[in-house]
Amino acid sequence: MNDNINTLDGDAELRLAIMSSIAQEESRKTSERVKWGQRRQMEQGVVFGRSMLGYDIRDGKMYINEEGAQIVRLIFHKAAEEGKGTRVIARELQEAGIAPVRARQWQSSVILRILRNEKYCGDLVQRKTYTPDYLSHDKKYNKGEEDFIILQNHHPPIISRELFERANRILDARAVSQDGKPKYSKRYPFSGKIKCARCGCSYVARCRKRKDGTVYRAWRCQEANKNGQPHTDVDGNQIGCSGQSIPNEDVIRIMQLVMDRLHFDHQEFTDGLLQALQDACTLEQEQLQDRRRNPHASGWKIPGRRVLCRTAGQNGDCKR
Numbered sequence: 530m531n532d533n534i535n536t537l538d539g540d541a542e543l544r545l546a547i548m549s550s551i552a553q554e555e556s557r558k559t560s561e562r563v564k565w566g567q568r569r570q571m572e573q574g575v576v577f578g579r580s581m582l583g584y585d586i587r588d589g590k591m592y593i594n595e596e597g598a599q600i601v602r603l604i605f606h607k608a609a610e611e612g613k614g615t616r617v618i619a620r621e622l623q624e625a626g627i628a629p630v631r632a633r634q635w636q637s638s639v640i641l642r643i644l645r646n647e648k649y650c651g652d653l654v655q656r657k658t659y660t661p662d663y664l665s666h667d668k669k670y671n672k673g674e675e676d677f678i679i680l681q682n683h684h685p686p687i688i689s690r691e692l693f694e695r696a697n698r699i700l701d702a703r704a705v706s707q708d709g710k711p712k713y714s715k716r717y718p719f720s721g722k723i724k725c726a727r728c729g730c731s732y733v734a735r736c737r738k739r740k741d742g743t744v745y746r747a748w749r750c751q752e753a754n755k756n757g758q759p760h761t762d763v764d765g766n767q768i769g770c771s772g773q774s775i776p777n778e779d780v781i782r783i784m785q786l787v788m789d790r791l792h793f794d795h796q797e798f799t800d801g802l803l804q805a806l807q808d809a810c811t812l813e814q815e816q817l818q819d820r821r822r823n824p825h826a827s828g829w830k831i832p833g834r835r836v837l838c839r840t841a842g843q844n845g846d847c848k849r
């Protein structure tokens with residue numbers, strides 16, 4: 530009897546394990562099928578998403594909502610024609626008693642999202658979010674992990690493409706503060722860490738489009754991004770830069786090579802550093818003694834980079 534129950538228990542456990550792994554596999558397959566189906570539908574222009582300011586979405590199609598569209602036009606007008614910033618626009622709408630859609634109040638971020646939304650000039654970009662884990666179904670912002678689906682002139686625009694681009698160029702310019710440093714320098718892990726070899730500017734992240742319409746991230750010299758190839762402007766200033774752009778995946782690959790190297794040279798690096806510190810201390814003592822002997826000697830000598838150079842020299846990047 531006992532035996533029977535034990536066997537049954539073991540069996541049940543095994544069966545449960547098999548069943549749960551089958552269920553998991555089914556869930557994965559279903560998720561793949563749903564993804565595939567959704568992608569086909571997205572490519573055909575079916576809209577996934579909720580209604581928004583200016584557009585009602587019914588049965589996967591977008592219809593202009595005139596009441597909301599007027600607010601959208603007003604926002605773009607304030608940004609592009611009157612040159613107002615997102616904060617000012619938010620305050621003015623709030624003061625005018627205009628009610629926002631699905632937000633408690635007008636905020637800078639709400640205005641920014643509207644000005645950056647390409648739907649208002651008739652384009653549709655799908656896959657801005659995706660579900661990386663088929664078990665948790667959590668949504669994540671797509672920063673290039675999945676291909677975007679971009680359909681131009683997909684639906685009736687609320688504002689012209691020209692106005693949309695003008696407003697967005699202003700936003701781009703505003704994202705760079707007065708001293709030339711990007712305001713949002715910590716947007717990506719490499720932001721502000723890549724410098725242009727030609728002009729010394731920081732490299733900035735830009736989305737680029739492939740011939741087939743998919744988008745990828747690349748890094749470009751900020752000066753080149755702003756002013757293009759080197760040339761002389763109307764005031765006679767030399768502007769622009771010929772710095773090449775680098776795809777993000779190349780940056781990651783380079784970083785991996787450097788990291789591998791660092792790991793490999795770890796011991797020697799620490800030894801070199803310790804030695805350099807010891808040398809610096811010895812040198813300081815020698816200089817102190819020198820000074821006592823000859824108080825008029827000119828300044829302190831900078832401790833040599835002798836030992837550190839031995840380590841760095843292996844990479845060929847240090848002059849001896």
Ligand SMILES: [Zn+2]
Binds near residue numbers: 728729730751770772
């Ligand atoms: Zn440059």
